[in-house]
Amino acid sequence: MKTIQAVTYPVHFQKESYQELSNILKIKNYSTIFILVDENTIEYCYPKFIPNLETDKTIEVIEIDSGEINKNLETCIGVWNVITELGGDRKSLLITLGGGVITDLGGFVASCFKRGIDFVNIPTTLLSMVDASVGGKTGVDLGVLKNQIGLFANPEMVIIDTDYLTTVTEREIKSGTAEIIKYGLTYDVNLFNEIKDNKNLNINDLIFRSVEIKNEVVLQDPKEKNLRKILNFGHTLGHAIESFYLESEDKENLTHGEAIAIGMVCECYMSSKLLNFPKEKVIEVKNVVLTIYNKINLLKVDFSAILELLKHDKKNVNGQVNFVLLNDYEDYKIDCKVDESLIIESMEFYNL
């Protein structure tokens, strides 16, 4: 399969990727290779990966606990201490093998260790393949606030091998599907239509096209001044809902995609009220979302806590929440202000 050249690094696809990895290992002559995994990827992905790693250097595996709840600075401190104890130096390489928590946190850990060591990302979930593989965003959460601490840093390369998708749950695949829907609604409606029609879906093609879109967007607007903001579609309210469920002890967590799917329905609704986004398309998006994801009942009593979390969104300026809304499919408007009453109305619309 082809390679996509991202801003300053390549995204390689499928088994040919490993030859590229071997090449870079030869050229860069790293001192030690650290591989960051969690308890799932060490069991299911590491055995698939390790036969492909051609090197005579020392390999050290560092395992952290899986889950968004562990994507924090305490985990980073633990990893930095282990790398230090194992003699990591500026010529060390960190390979991340896992979902978004592993790739985001690992990229941050590598970028700050001794002011920066090289890293290679190998996303193993659909979400991290289509979302985290391009764009150079690294980071961790601060309390329940997602990706509050982090920086822009580029891996040496990204490897997308869809063989790893056989190791994850159907729920995780659905989580990643939400991001593909987002690319469809904001940039290429064919993607959305394919998922809507749900016939002969070729996951490899969907991933390749998603990465291609994200790369085009990021290349045009690396620092998120304008176009790149479309990647936040569904995420402004979606993140607040995700954070709310994460911090609610009596509620089961939502996956990122489940929360973002709700966010997209609500933000389509806002778009129909504030812009000219057609009502029937709001219905269409909601139907597709409810075909894929279980309906969540957003409780009225929780709305104020969700609105409170919205105030900490990274895109806010001067305390003002900024939404990306749609005039139509593939036609966005950035920096939209939305009254609290309409945000609540949109959640009530989702609940209907």
Add this chain to the structure above:
Amino acid sequence: MKTIQAVTYPVHFQKESYQELSNILKIKNYSTIFILVDENTIEYCYPKFIPNLETDKTIEVIEIDSGEINKNLETCIGVWNVITELGGDRKSLLITLGGGVITDLGGFVASCFKRGIDFVNIPTTLLSMVDASVGGKTGVDLGVLKNQIGLFANPEMVIIDTDYLTTVTEREIKSGTAEIIKYGLTYDVNLFNEIKDNKNLNINDLIFRSVEIKNEVVLQDPKEKNLRKILNFGHTLGHAIESFYLESEDKENLTHGEAIAIGMVCECYMSSKLLNFPKEKVIEVKNVVLTIYNKINLLKVDFSAILELLKHDKKNVNGQVNFVLLNDYEDYKIDCKVDESLIIESMEFYNL
């Protein structure tokens, strides 16, 4: 006084600086101005600074505990939480007002908050004026390992106002003097001679020349591939000694300059053994150091712990410690390997 244009930002000197700060505040239209201080700088420096700050924006002061012991990720997490609670967003500005702990940690905090906000450094100690003001290094310690976590990030500007030096102790002034000696030995022996002769010393001129030298070095080698390594002269062994005293509960901490001064004496000694650095100059450097700093008795029983700490130096590659040594004043050699026995011998020479 003049302005020095560092890599991507200016270093302004004396009272004229504040006009430059006012200008940038007008242009950038920040949402909130956070000022990072410690319990000393809030009492002694803040009152000098605040009348110079022309803005109608909200100003929030964040105080942390002073001292190297607090230059860690726990302190960062505290500051990030406070900024978050106070509604900090991507258009916030962080002004650091303090010594190296405040400027290094503050730069790191700013660079990682929501993937980076602007910051302005106002060093208030001699050490931070001549050392931390140029070069874009930010970071914090990991345990006793200095600056293990951090990154290269540039402030919007640096303000050097020597009026703040009236607020610090003589011991701190001496700590900064060690860095000026370093610039003298490695790059411009006039600086060293002025300090050696100790007649009509003009501290403003010494600072200006030191910043000028550091800037020339960093401009030529921003990523520390070659020339910039001279800035580590005295620091390789010096950092290990500093870390050792920091972690020893029964010993009083050394200042950075006190430790680096010992490191310079020892590394001059190594230079005389491995290169052609003249013996009489080793004696000369030792005499100048002992005129300024109290003699420390490095105990034989502590040597192995100090050597152990050397192994974690950031400049090490493949477990090999790399020293910058001198062929002569102003004539350096990078990446020198030194046997443990000679390192010990050099500490015994210092002890004589």
